[in-house]
Amino acid sequence: MKILVSAIITLSLSVSALANTPLSEAELKQKAEAFIQAKNTRQQPDTTIQDIDKFISLFSDNFIDEHIKFNVTVTKKAELRKGMIAKLSDKVYFCEVKIDQLMLGRNVVFIKYTEHAKVKPSHMDKVVEYTSTNIVSLEFDNNGLIKHLRRHHG
Structure with missing residues (x-):
């Protein structure tokens, strides 16, 4: 009986330790x-709801x-999905998002x-072309999914 209890405790601790293992x-x-x-992908002229759903996943x-x-x-x-679907009514001529730099920490x-785009927002009468540099932080949960996104606009 003691061996069974010890085995269960050891297994529980092992699983728990694996769950807390940081992402590499x-x-x-x-x-x-x-x-x-x-x-x-979700900011292109041919963006679909499936592209939005993939982003949200x-x-x-x-x-x-x-x-x-x-x-x-x-x-x-x-709410996130609704806002992104609403943006499908914008006229997107092009959008290109490129990583400039990464900084990694524990999860x-x-x-x-840098984002360069040319868009005519549905609520405006003019086309806007812009280039902006932004910073986001992505914090991940134990399943490798984003649990906290902070958008620091340029």
Whole structure:
């Protein structure tokens, strides 16, 4: 009986230790690149709802998405999805998002990226072309999903 209890405790601790294992540098880099790829894909002239859903699938069910500059926080996937679907009514001529620099930490990655786009927002009468450099931080949960996104606009 003592052996069985010891085995159960050892197994429990092993599983718990594995669950708290931080993502490797290679995994963090891959997740950062997947995030930027999904962000880029969801901002194209031919973006689909499936592209939006793929982007949202990178997030945990209990996430926080903060737009620091605009003091906006989103915590529900349905709200995030609704906002992205609304942007499908914008006329996108092109959008290119490229990673400039990565900084990695324990289950977190900071991404400095440049976005160059030409868009006619549905609420405006003119076309806007812009290039901006921004920083985002992605914090990951134990399943490798984004639990906290902070958008620091340039």
